[in-house]
Amino acid sequence: MIADRKQAKKGGSWLLEPTATFFTPEDFDDTTRMIQDTVRTFVEKEYAPVSDAMEHGALEHNIPLLAKAGELGLLGVEVSEEYGGLDLPKTVSTVIAEGLSPTGGFSVSYGVQTSIGLLPLVYWGTKAQKDKYLAKLVSGELIAAYCLTEPQSGSDAMGAKTRAELTEDGKYYLLNGTKMWISNAGFAHLFTVFAKTKEGLTAFLVERDMPGLRFGGEEKKLGIKASSTRQVFFEDVKVPVENLLGELGKGHKIAFNVLNVGRYKLGAGAIGGAKEALELSAKYAKERVAFGTPIANFGLIQQKLAEMASRIFAGESAVYRTMGMIDEALENLDKANAAEAVLAGIEEYAIEASIIKVLGSEILDYSVDEGVQIHGGYGYSAEYPIERAYRDSRINRIFEGTNEINRLLIPGMLLRRALKGELPLFEAATQLQKELLEPSFDEPEDKEMSQIENLKKLALALLGLAAQKYTTKVEQEQEVLGVTADILIDIYAAESALLRSRRLTDSVYADIAQLYAYQAIDRAQAGALSVLPRLVEGDEMRVMASAARRLTKHDPVDLVEIRRRIATKALEAEGYPQPK
């Protein structure tokens, strides 16, 4: 149940206000659960029989698989019914991303088709452009790709060198340049290409058979081998002016807004992958015998399983909390101006999208890494699925904005909103600095929540001090921003886990939330103390350091016992103990 349907929370406001309740997977409606089942069946019946062949280079299977996904309605979840889509809430698209995650490379082909490939057209396409392409993309008859990155510019996307020049007769743009790492390039029909015009970065819809388009060979990659990744070369490609997408010089809006959507789906997909890793690991740990007993009985194996379960629960709670906020905001929109309103709604939660991207991809990396370890030597063998999961995982920290870029965006966006007067961040930080000098020693009523509120105070204090000292140059203090981002990510995850656990009857979720929170508090203390001397000096530094210690104080608890209880539950469930 959601507390207040009409008043969607503002993005980032959880840092300043306590939250009572929010959307969780336990709130999924029947449609969402039905789609979850459809995805499960699709993976078993359609993908599994060809998965090995795809891993070994038979990338052409992507084409009928996408068509089948189209037939099942899975390509048009975010598209209006007019074009054959289902027009369902964003939560449904995340549930699909989660369910498809174990397909590795194919989930990337699918993700590109339905997010960065198709959404630029959905949000910025003219009626004529949509009429021409959209229904065919929804059915899987056409496949889409997104061309932003170049050999010399990835994170620095605005540094793109591909150029588009209007021909003298004003009928075409001539595109010249090279795009790099383009997913789906081997078989896509429609490419959203970002190129520089004299007005700035601009997006174009380019068809595969337009003369002058050439492709490099398939990249030999570490993982997601079932996906196609190639260079795309543009040599005087004549693109009709009707294929200009959005406004001249406003391509960055398309590029970055679409990435926001990609980010929360990537986070959700990563949580799905981590669940798969935990399942493989729990089952293996029960079967594998060493020193006369299943390795599942060893404390150090249980510790890994418990950590995976705890992080997955926190990540999953954060993902669906965000999706709930987004869907709630989108529900109250002015439907007359749908595309613009939807984009504004999504942009509102860009901070949370970056948080989920970093959190999910790192939970996944942790889970597959420990998963390989639990499998011992067999984890290093291509015969075991955990080996592929380990390789497939790694890309998630690199694409859709590297985790460094997303870490910088989290505090960066908060500070920008504060400067614009949209979030009363600086007022809160100033008030807090006074409070920290006159500590209150009252015992809080709700100790666990108050620990999280204290982490919020710490993050606010760090943000406030950094903004005060470095003002407009704060962007250059990346290490300080990185620590702040880590604390913010942990706050969002720990709070989401704690509040969700309180709605669940099984006490194991209280353990899971506590395990996450205690470690988050310790990480926050170490992080804050590592950067405070950069922000304040002398006595002020000592006062702030002692405030940081006070805000992160907690009695030691028996985490060994807590982890063992969680591991027992994961072993019983043979994987992630999904709350009922």
Ligand SMILES: Cc1cc2nc3c(=O)[nH]c(=O)nc-3n(C[C@H](O)[C@H](O)[C@H](O)COP(=O)(O)OP(=O)(O)OC[C@H]3O[C@@H](n4cnc5c(N)ncnc54)[C@H](O)[C@@H]3O)c2cc1C
């Ligand atoms: C398999 C695969 C599929 C892909 N699919 C697509 C696709 O379909 N379409 C597309 O357009 N692109 C795609 N990409 C490209 C991907 O988005 C980029 O690789 C990514 O954005 C990073 O850019 P880069 O590789 O140029 O690294 P760089 O930007 O050169 O980064 C190198 C390192 O420096 C760090 N760094 C860079 N700038 C900063 C900074 N300001 N501060 C701190 N650290 C920084 C990065 O975090 C990273 O650790 C794909 C990539 C791969 C590998």
